[in-house]
């Protein structure tokens with residue numbers, strides 16, 4: 001538990017997994033509630049009880065937003081409104097998780113918190129996520145004007161252990177799973193688009209600072225690494241790290257996300273405000289973060305017999321098997 005605090009987690013487990021917090025479940029300072037931010041009756045006592053609310057509940061991931069925009073819009077706007085209404089009612093300090101996606105397809109490098117946003121037409125469902133998160137920010141800022149100590153963090157492609165091996169919401173998860181299974185790595189588009197991947201412990205530290213530094217109230221912060229990498233290079237790194245012989249395939253965006261799709265070509269944060277106000281800087285270099293993430297993916301992806309079997313059939317088991325599994329493959 002962070003610095004001895006008591007923590008209550010509210011999660012509907014629509015994507016998250018209980019096993020991700022299993023190591024806390026027997027602590028008397030930890031409580032898990034399986035429910036939704038849309039359920040105000042459940043939310044109310046939890047917010048009333050809290051000293052700080054970290055509001056991260058959302059439908060995240062381009063693929064999931066594109067597949068069911070209505071659900072994403074509902075959860076992401078209504079959920080935040082519920083949390084902030086209650087936080088305001090009880091005067092509880094709150095951090096609202098927003099996203100670098102709010103910058104849309106802006107070509108500005110690096111992206112500063114007060115830069116203009118550039119979004120495509122409303123017929124492109126992807127941008128509904130950016131707009132929903134922007135509405136969340138507007139609500140938070142409106143409450144800040146009325147005195148609520150609320151801070152907005154814009155995450156830049158967080159990754160690390162406990163990503164969903166099915167690839168939910170992250171190219172890193174998809175590439176590791178594909179590489180470990182010996183399946184082709186699917187790069188969408190030409191792979192020249194860039195992202196600034198941020199290791200999860202850095203994202204968490206930035207979030208906690210945003211919720212604890214008094215000067216952070218009423219402000220927006222980019223929380224991310226400013227190390228930029230193309231998706232082509234990321235795929236290459238992951239192949240090298242895993243030792244996988246998977247091939248790389250380029251898949252048209254229309255195949256991955258349907259016909260109405262637009263992409264963010266570059267995404268690099270300006271982190272000076274976070275550095276100055278929060279004392280935050282991403283510490284874990286990409287290579288180190290990917291190594292740690294791989295260790296976790298090896299344990300979880302390869303630990304499933306189904307995958308181990310696939311490796312054996314492909315004749316690649318010996319190549320990828322961690323020592324603990326080598327007897328089985």
Ligand code: UDP
Nearest residue numbers: 062169170171172174186187188193195231
């Ligand atoms: N991407 C890819 N192959 C995949 C999944 C994603 O090439 O299997 C690309 C995606 O088009 C984007 C980048 O990787 O350019 C990051 O995608 P992700 O979904 O992780 O996050 P985003 O930044 O798009 O929200």
